Amino acid sequence: MSSPTPPGWYPDTAAPGCERWWDGAAWTAHTRTAATVIQQSGPGRGGGGSPAARIIALVATGMAVVVVAVTGAMLLGRGDGPEPTATRSDRSSAPSPADTGDGAPGDDSPSPDPSAAGEDPDVLVDQLNGITLPIPDGWERPENTVEQLLTMRTTGSYDCPGASSAFCYHGTVTTRTPSGTDVTTPEALARQDIGAAADRAYDEDVVGRRIHGGIVSHRQIAAGPVSVAGRTGYQVRWRVVTGKGRGGYVQSLAFPSPVGSESPVVVRYAFDAGPDGVPLALMDTLTKGIRPLGDSGTGGGVGSSVAP
Structure with missing residues (x-):
């Protein structure tokens, strides 16, 4: 050789x-x-x-x-x-080799790690959509996820009840920019997204495993307008019953971005039910904590009563 x-x-x-x-x-x-x-x-x-x-x-x-x-x-x-x-x-x-940004051997200045750029470990920063979310105690911001979405989740995993080879988390929150849809209002977006959010959290994961034994049934337990980062949004919340395990609660929150052209943003919440699950009230707390990027003083707040 x-x-x-x-x-x-x-x-x-x-x-x-x-x-x-x-x-x-x-x-x-x-x-x-x-x-x-x-x-x-x-x-x-x-x-x-x-x-x-x-x-x-x-x-x-x-x-x-x-x-x-x-x-x-x-x-x-x-x-x-x-x-x-x-x-x-x-x-x-000789001058340092030019930084190609691809992390190849020999680069004197490797690609910057966004998580090491001085971000607050207690804040989830969504640069694309111009918002931040508070990271609660006992939660973390993982460096890598299967779906490559901005995510925070509870620390520590457990074996999924429907697929022991997979890892599940008692609470997960993701942010995304909706695509492939013609609907534009927050209510229409939230109602359209909630089914997909439930399927991803409690039916099949991204690689097709039925990590909770599939969804047996669901019912809507809340829906209504909400004030998010100074904008009016809409949220829909389901209680999901699964074939295995205790099921959980899923929520889709849609609202206009507080920056730029106000493109729509969707925040998905998935909390396990049962004694090991996450308190449902934390969904409202997190929604109230959403802020425009760079503005820690803008109030969020629930715009209408949302009961568990």
Whole structure:
């Protein structure tokens, strides 16, 4: 098996006379003029010449020998032996390779981690929809989810009652921008979304497993307008009975984004029922805590009575 080519300056086939920096995994954007060897002038037509001319020729010859020796040492330094000091000096003085943002080896500035960008660990930030939600005690913001949606959930998982190979959580909240629909009013969006929200939480997961044994029945327990981040939205709440386990409560909340063109936003809530579940009142608490991005003082609040 061949060993990888070590980092260094190599001839750039796309630009004759130039060298390009190889970082050990990929070509970078850094180039330089290739080292040139001083060519010795050809011999004179006559065997003689002035003493001064002969001295100049000898000096030029000596310089050429030195340059050839240095160049050879640099080329040999790319082999298996220790790297010459001159090559290390070139690397330390060369500019950092351009950041490609793809996290490839050799990037001096890897892609930033959004979760490490100084965000408040107690706040879920939805940059796309321009809102924030408070993260309650005992909840977390996972770094990765199967659906790649902005999510917060209860800490600690348990084996799903309908699929022991899957992990379930007693409470989950996600935010999304609705797509593939012609309805635009918050009420129509919430009523359209609630069925899909229930199916995803308690019927089949994203890979088709019936993690709670499927939904046996459901009933609407609340619906009505609600004030969210200074906008008027609408929420629909179901009680879901499942084939296995205690079932739970699902809610779809739709409202216009408080920023930009006020595109619609949908927040889904899924809370397990039973003694190990999440208190249902937390749904209203979280709705009241939704704020426009960058504004911690705008009130949310339930616009109409929503009983459990």
